[in-house]
Amino acid sequence: MTAMFDRVLVQTDDFSVPQEYARIADDNSDGAVVTFVGKVRDFNDGSVVTDLTLEHYPGMTEAVLQQITAQARERWPLNKVTIIHRVGTMALGEQIVFIGVTSAHRKAAFAACEFLIDFLKTKAPFWKLEAGDQGKNWVEAKDADEQAAQMWQQK
Known part of the structure; x- marks a missing residue:
């Protein structure tokens, strides 16, 4: 029997991909396990990035992530x-x-x-402050992310 559950966390601590995989991949009813991990990269829009600071709106962020999860559940049998x-x-x-x-x-x-991930990047209240060779600057939402989220509206 399949055990459905949602787990949404916003945290400062790192996470273990093998532990998270093991947590979700333990059901023999599941024929598919798909994961995505986003990492801090060393560039953005042609500028060097040395570190990234993410801020959020506590409580609201988790609520939005839960809403996005509920929308995914409405579309697919997860x-x-x-x-x-x-x-x-x-x-x-x-x-x-x-x-x-x-x-x-x-x-x-x-x-x-x-x-x-497409909806998280456009709907969840996170703010990115990048530090790099040109100082620190707040990252604006990317058109490509907005377009990706809009494509889901049409599907």
Whole structure:
């Protein structure tokens, strides 16, 4: 029997991908486990990045992530969904976000994982402050992220 659950965390601490995978991949009813991990990279829009600080609106952020998860559940037959998003200052290469989705079939799991990251990047109240070779600056939302989220509105 499939055990459905949602897990949404916003935290400063890093997460363990193997532990999170094990937490969601333990159900024999699931034929698909899809995960995504976003990391701090060393560039953005042609500028060097040395670290990233993420701020959020406590309480509201978690509520929005729960809403996004509920929307994914309305679209696809999902069993387990985990979203972990870090806040605070992170160095290059550090993990920022983990999304894990399980379903009986791969297409639903892949689509839901992509939907979740696209909507998270455009709907969740996070603010990014990048430090780099040109000082510190707040990162504006990218048109490509908005377009990706809009594509889901049409589907």
